[in-house]
Amino acid sequence: MTDLTQRERARPGAGRRPVRSLYSGNASAVMLRGWRATRSTNWLVVVSGFFEPIFYLLAMGIGLGTLVGDVTTASGQVVPYAAFIAPALLAVAAMNGAIYDSTWNVFFKIRFAKLYEGMLSTSLGPLDVALGEILLALLRGALYAIGFQLVMQVLGLNLSWWALLAVPAVLLIAFGFASLGMAITSYMKSFQQMDWINFVMLPMFLFSATFYPITVYPEWLQRVIEALPLWHGVELVRGLTTGDVGWGLLWHVLYYVVMIALGVVFTTRRLRALFLD
Amino acid sequence: MPAPVIVAQDLVKRYGEFAAVDGISFEVAPGESFGLLGPNGAGKSTTMRMVGAVSTRTSGDLAILGLDPDTHGPEIRSQLGVVPQADNLDAELRVRENLLVYGRYFGMPGRLVAKRADELLAFAQLEDKGKAKVDSLSGGMKRRLTIARALINDPRVLLLDEPTTGLDPQARHILWDRLFRLKEQGTTLLLTTHYMDEAEQLCDRLVVVDKGAIMAEGTPAELIRRYSSREVLEVRFGSDRNSEVAERFTGVGDRMEVLPDRVLVYSDDGEAELVRITDAGFRPITSLVRRSSLEDVFLRLTGRSLIE
Numbered sequence: 001m002t003d004l005t006q007r008e009r010a011r012p013g014a015g016r017r018p019v020r021s022l023y024s025g026n027a028s029a030v031m032l033r034g035w036r037a038t039r040s041t042n043w044l045v046v047v048s049g050f051f052e053p054i055f056y057l058l059a060m061g062i063g064l065g066t067l068v069g070d071v072t073t074a075s076g077q078v079v080p081y082a083a084f085i086a087p088a089l090l091a092v093a094a095m096n097g098a099i100y101d102s103t104w105n106v107f108f109k110i111r112f113a114k115l116y117e118g119m120l121s122t123s124l125g126p127l128d129v130a131l132g133e134i135l136l137a138l139l140r141g142a143l144y145a146i147g148f149q150l151v152m153q154v155l156g157l158n159l160s161w162w163a164l165l166a167v168p169a170v171l172l173i174a175f176g177f178a179s180l181g182m183a184i185t186s187y188m189k190s191f192q193q194m195d196w197i198n199f200v201m202l203p204m205f206l207f208s209a210t211f212y213p214i215t216v217y218p219e220w221l222q223r224v225i226e227a228l229p230l231w232h233g234v235e236l237v238r239g240l241t242t243g244d245v246g247w248g249l250l251w252h253v254l255y256y257v258v259m260i261a262l263g264v265v266f267t268t269r270r271l272r273a274l275f276l277d
Numbered sequence: 278m279p280a281p282v283i284v285a286q287d288l289v290k291r292y293g294e295f296a297a298v299d300g301i302s303f304e305v306a307p308g309e310s311f312g313l314l315g316p317n318g319a320g321k322s323t324t325m326r327m328v329g330a331v332s333t334r335t336s337g338d339l340a341i342l343g344l345d346p347d348t349h350g351p352e353i354r355s356q357l358g359v360v361p362q363a364d365n366l367d368a369e370l371r372v373r374e375n376l377l378v379y380g381r382y383f384g385m386p387g388r389l390v391a392k393r394a395d396e397l398l399a400f401a402q403l404e405d406k407g408k409a410k411v412d413s414l415s416g417g418m419k420r421r422l423t424i425a426r427a428l429i430n431d432p433r434v435l436l437l438d439e440p441t442t443g444l445d446p447q448a449r450h451i452l453w454d455r456l457f458r459l460k461e462q463g464t465t466l467l468l469t470t471h472y473m474d475e476a477e478q479l480c481d482r483l484v485v486v487d488k489g490a491i492m493a494e495g496t497p498a499e500l501i502r503r504y505s506s507r508e509v510l511e512v513r514f515g516s517d518r519n520s521e522v523a524e525r526f527t528g529v530g531d532r533m534e535v536l537p538d539r540v541l542v543y544s545d546d547g548e549a550e551l552v553r554i555t556d557a558g559f560r561p562i563t564s565l566v567r568r569s570s571l572e573d574v575f576l577r578l579t580g581r582s583l584i585e
Contacts, residue, residue, distance in 0.1 A: 021348075021350045021351055024351055024384065025384075026381075026382070026384050029378070029381035029382050029384070030382075032378065032381055033367070033370070033378045033381070033382075036370055036374055036378060037367070037369035037370055040369060040370070040371070113365070113367075113368060113369075114361075114363065114365035115365070115367060117361070117365055118361075118365040118366075118367070118379075119382055120331060121329055121331055121354060121357075121359040121361070122354055122355070122379065122382035122383050122430075123351050123354055123355040123382065123383050123384060124382050125351060275331065276331050276332070276333075276350070277331075277332050277333065
């Protein structure tokens with residue numbers, strides 16, 4: 001058999017840094033695995049997630065929108081109803097794509113397929129696995145979101161050139177949800193616990209200023225909504241697609257940066273605790 | 278003598294109050310095939326996980342290829358091949374893809390991985406199965422694929438945890454043949470088993486492990502010589518009568534073990550003992566003379582059978 005030279009045999013860790021036992025700089029191998037696996041799975045499932053927000057847009061935005069007419073946004077801008085909910089649904093598309101891969105799929109891999117156990121008996125560290133899986137989930141979210149934004153463009157729902165920035169914004173949102181989703185999933189032990197995730201997701205989708213301005217709520221409820229991640233995503237994307245841009249949007253960006261960091265840190269720690277005891 | 282590839286000194290792994298591994302010491306030389314023989318729950322798998330640098334020891338010293346797994350986990354893992362007790366093949370990937378993707382985990386370049394994947398498929402006698410789904414493989418094929426996968430990075434040590442448990446006899450023999458070839462090529466093997474025949478076939482040297490501690494160490498032949506007689510006579514008198522009859526044996530064999538289903542008489546000449554027993558008027562339902570095995574060594578050391 002082909003003998004390997006010492007260099008080929010082992011790609012050493014990322015130098016003499018404290019993270020080297022956590023990270024071998026090879027998250028791309030984990031992504032490559034995910035891509036190959038997705039290729040051989042049922043594409044119908046992947047595609048169906050893409051249509052969900054589009055159905056909402058058609059039913060609520062175009063259908064219900066004829067009854068609603070124009071809406072005044074939180075900042076006082078008046079926009080057609082469809083243009084009001086479309087950016088929210090764009091953020092939802094990113095969230096859904098990211099959550100599908102980072103919750104149920106990850107849960108199965110941890111609890112049943114022993115996939116990470118196998119990965120972590122190679123040179124890969126837990127950070128490679130966490131980053132690889134999160135980035136892959138992010139890609140799915142990004143794919144949904146970019147498709148959705150094309151639909152928005154066709155329907156004339158991008159009201160400003162700032163809408164171009166909605167693409168990186170949506171990547172950020174997907175990254176945030178993928179990261180947090182995988183972190184939470186890694187602590188879940190049973191199917192019942194996994195159902196709690198759905199229990200949180202649906203109300204968050206319905207009430208995060210998705211279909212009407214947050215101002216309809218009493219003050220205290222507004223504060224609660226503003227603490228949840230989807231609201232920040234909705235406001236960020238809505239600001240960009242409607243052209244209502246200000247420095248305030250950076251707060252939403254910061255929220256996601258923190259969310260990504262926390263998710264990656266906790267996922268890595270949890271994977272290490274689970275598989276490198 | 279070349280430096281050992283594995284040195285374990287007073288290795289301990291505790292989970293809370295329970296010591297799964299309780300002070301194990303052994304050394305494995307390069308090219309050696311070393312076994313941990315013991316019943317389920319003896320601490321074999323826990324030891325393997327510590328050697329595989331995926332579990333930290335509670336105390337004691339451990340060096341794999343001269344490195345401490347506490348500080349050099351990734352470097353050690355990159356030079357090991359691991360065949361876990363339960364198959365953890367990637368069912369979402371095809372057979373050949375399993376090898377390709379696993380090679381990438383080690384950071385190996387794609388072309389090299391592809392070349393080795395084909396060689397290893399041939400070694401594992403799975404050339405025709407490259408495009409098959411993992412779930413369509415038989416138990417023996419899955420095991421061979423897992424071994425092929427563990428060899429993708431050309432490891433310096435191959436760790437095998439219960440390599441043939443759950444396989445039918447034919448599949449076991451095919452697997453043993455493959456492992457024997459690796460041994461001939463000079464691959465260092467560390468394996469755990471609770472099958473004495475497997476230990477006798479594959480291990481140059483082994484330790485008998487029970488309740489997290491080592492009971493004895495040596496080559497299979499040495500252990501048998503030290504802890505058992507050359508031959509064993511097995512006689513059965515029926516479940517209720519075995520112990521009752523055995524009590525009345527006098528001056529039979531060097532030693533006796535009374536098991537629920539049979540009586541074992543240890544002696545250098547089993548046939549002579551059988552004659553002595555029948556001459557004394559005992560009429561066993563069945564009798565069998567065989568050579569001593571590691572099973573007898575284990576029974577002698579612990580008073581229990583390997584497989585319960």
